[in-house]
Amino acid sequence: MKYHTRSVKGRAREANHDCAGAVCEGDIGLFVIADGTSKPGSGQLAECFVQGVLAACQVHLSQKTAEAGHDAVELVLRRVLAELHPVLFASQTGSMCYLVGVVAHGKLTLAYEGDCSCGVVAPTGSIAWVTAPHCLANWMRDRSHRELAQDPARNRVTRCLKAGRTPAPEFVYQRLSTSERLVFVTDGFWAELTDAQQISLLEAPDCEFGVVDDDVTWIDVRL
Template sequence: MKYHVRSVAGRARRTNHDFAGALCDGENGVFVITDGTSRVGSGQLAESFVKGVLDVWSKHFDHGLHITECEAVEQVLLSILADLHPVLFASHTGATCYVVGVAAHGKLTLAYEGDCSCGVVTPAGAIEWITSPHCKANWRRDRSHSELAQDPARHRVTRCLKASRAPNPDFVFHSLTLRERLVFATDGFWAELTELQQSYLLAAPDGSCIDVEDDITWIDVQL
């Protein structure tokens, strides 16, 4: 398993509010991507969330990751998020969208709140998204990412990590295949870029990025 992480700041903010990180141990890996909202302190919150989740999962890798069922991974993630929530908001303000993915024993477990997404990259370089963003434009949870990208209401997220509510992620489970390729991305990547631009950056991850409003961040994972 190998991965590539890249984040590009947009024009909308002085600082990049996107953060991403990953840990791999043989055929197992954990991937975290966040997108801090415009609220004060959200960038620092997003960064600390990534670090906090990875710090906990590094201990699982140190002791050997023996969790084989997605439901068991779900319970571990729920426990991590519940424990991390009061720690984060003891010293941070703001709010952030996130997706956490755990790939282990041929299975992928995703936990997410907001509009960060995960998808499977096809051999042709297209992305089949497997998470459904939490935003006003998608209140029925029935619209594709390409449709949402054209709707201004997508900017109003309906779920995220914040101080006033305990973590309440949706979970998605996906069976992994040999040589499968995954992409974890913020909405700057899946909505601000065209599908052609997305494919280009997956093919040339260090290539030049078009000047865009929103921060663009993605993790490209190849099994």
């Protein structure tokens, strides 16, 4: 399992509010991506969240648990998020969207709130998204990412991590082939970049591209 991650600050803020991290050990891959909102402290919150999830999952997510399947992994992620929440907001402010993905033994388990997304990358570079963004523009949960990108209401997220609200992630499960390629992204990637720009960055992740308003962050994973 190999991965590449990159985060580029957008024009709208003085600091990057995105954060991403990953750990691969044996047959288990853990991938975390977070997107802080415009509320004060949200960028720092995203960074602390990623660090906290990576550290906690390495303690709780064993090889035996991963082999047990989606239900066992979901229990671990629920526990990690519930225990991390009061620790985070004891010292942090703001709010954020997040997505946590666990890849193990041909299975992908996703936990997310907000508009961070995960997709399967085809050999052509096109992306089939497997998560539905939690935003006002997608209240019926029937619109594609490209359709949502054109609707200003996509910026009003309907679920996120914040103080005073217990984490309530949506879970998605996906079977994977041995040659699968995945991408974990913030909405700056899927909504503000064109399909052609997305494909170009997956082909050459360190290349230059026209900076957009939002921060753009992604993790490219090859099994």
